[in-house]
Amino acid sequence: ERYRPAHCPHCGSGHPWHHGHYERKADRSPRGPENPVWIPRFYCRRCRHTCSRLPSCVAPRRxxxxxxxxxxxxxxxxxxxxxxxxxxxxxxxxxxxxxxxxx
Missing domain, CATH: 1.10.10 (Arc Repressor Mutant, subunit A)
Known part of the structure; x- marks a missing residue:
């Protein structure tokens, strides 16, 4: 729940609902295995777009x-x-x- 956005980033409508997740490999260090992290996805009923929220342990676009x-x-x-x-x-x-x- 703490990753749920208060408003849709596309249209500004309130409280998108949880719409599953996808896995992202967050740890790509040469000395260890890649550790997948679940990234929650949210869906806006009004504009029909999805958005994702990255946990702070995952670097965006990296x-x-x-x-x-x-x-x-x-x-x-x-x-x-x-x-x-x-x-x-x-x-x-x-x-x-x-x-x-x-x-």
Whole structure:
């Protein structure tokens, strides 16, 4: 219930109802297995759209957790190479570069 949005993000109508869930792999660390997390979905009767609410442990639009992203960005900010950082933490060089550009 605490993930239920108060209003539909599409039309603003109140209290969308629970409409199942989907699994998302939240932990993609190179040292452990991927841990699926259930993401609740909600349906608005008025506009007939669905929306999802991510738990705080899942980074939006990211496959890697916040801690790995933080370490990668710190190493890149301290002028370590993309190759070294990629080998140390697991994300590819392209992913590390994209995160650095985002920062």
């Amino acid at each position: 496959w890697y957790g916040w801690a790995i992203q933080q370490c990668v960005l710190l190493y890149l900010w301290l002028s370590f190479s993309l190759s070294f950082t990629s080998l140390r933490f697991g994300p590819s060089r392209d992913t590390c570069r994209r995160w650095l550009r985002w920062l």
